Amino acid sequence: MYQCCIFDLDGTILNTIESLSHSISLTMEHFGYGPVDEAHTKQFVGDGFKKLVERALIFSGDKELVHYEEALAVYEAVFEENCLYKVRPYEGITEFLQYLKEKGIKIAVLTNKGHERAIECVENSFGKGFFDLVTGEGHGIACKPDPSGALYTARHFNVSPSECLYFGDTNTDMQTGIHAGMDTVAVTWGFRDRKELEKFQPKYVIDHPEKIKYVFE
CATH class of the missing domain: 3.40.50.1000 (HAD superfamily/HAD-like)
Structure with a gap:
């Protein structure tokens, strides 16, 4: 038993998909990239926020992860405000x-x-x-x-x-x-x-x- x-x-x-998609999209927007839709967000999550940010940057075109360190900080700040979003x-x-x-x-x-x-x-x-x-x-x-x-x-x-x-x-x-x-x-x-x-x-x-x-x- x-x-x-x-x-x-x-x-x-x-x-939590709307919260996650909203937060990662706002993070990408900070660097001039477009939103990350829910379908892709579902594939990017599951291994912690650092992997989410890494995968979203590559998806958005930053294949060399030039913005990675800054994006981690941006995401943490954004997510703190939006973690309960819907x-x-x-x-x-x-x-x-x-x-x-x-x-x-x-x-x-x-x-x-x-x-x-x-x-x-x-x-x-x-x-x-x-x-x-x-x-x-x-x-x-x-x-x-x-x-x-x-x-x-x-x-x-x-x-x-x-x-x-x-x-x-x-x-x-x-x-x-x-x-x-x-x-x-x-x-x-x-x-x-x-x-x-x-x-x-x-x-x-x-x-x-x-x-x-x-x-x-």
């Missing part, structure tokens, strides 16, 4: 999380989003203290797909990796769960498609949170 559920943030529990939980997520809490199962967030921004997004959408643990980039733990964060979460709750279920929407998430020795749940409502996720042979693939409830019955 699973004792802990670990969730990615962007594209898994919260629909952010909302996915359908059924809040109800599913409440269901897990009522079952006595620990719930945690593990994200490559900056730690302070992660806390802000989670608390704005679900309330302070709703999750038992939130861990983001800059918290002293290596970015996913390094398993350090997932294993740290398991240790925090004094459970084994085999007692944890890891939920995510990208290849980075699937690799994180695999590297940590945890069963993975691929969610298809996020930023990547089913085909990409199924390459990593997740334990479960779901298109709505309620589709995984039977595991806890």
Whole structure:
């Protein structure tokens, strides 16, 4: 029986694509480039904001990354102001999380989003203290797909990796769960498609949170 559920943030529990696309587009605008649409933003995210900025610059034409260092600073400032822009939980997520809490199962967030921004997004959408643990980039733990964060979460709750279920929407998430020795749940409502996720042979693939409830019955 699973004792802990670990969730990615962007594209898994919260629909943040408008916030991310808006912020990276404003960053590119600073350098005279055009906007980055949501479809491309979905492909650029998942590995932390530095990779997002790098990929967006190359996409915009700065293949030598001349503006990279400045763009990191610009993005951080822009995102601090816009991290909650049109952010909302996915359908059924809040109800599913409440269901897990009522079952006595620990719930945690593990994200490559900056730690302070992660806390802000989670608390704005679900309330302070709703999750038992939130861990983001800059918290002293290596970015996913390094398993350090997932294993740290398991240790925090004094459970084994085999007692944890890891939920995510990208290849980075699937690799994180695999590297940590945890069963993975691929969610298809996020930023990547089913085909990409199924390459990593997740334990479960779901298109709505309620589709995984039977595991806890």
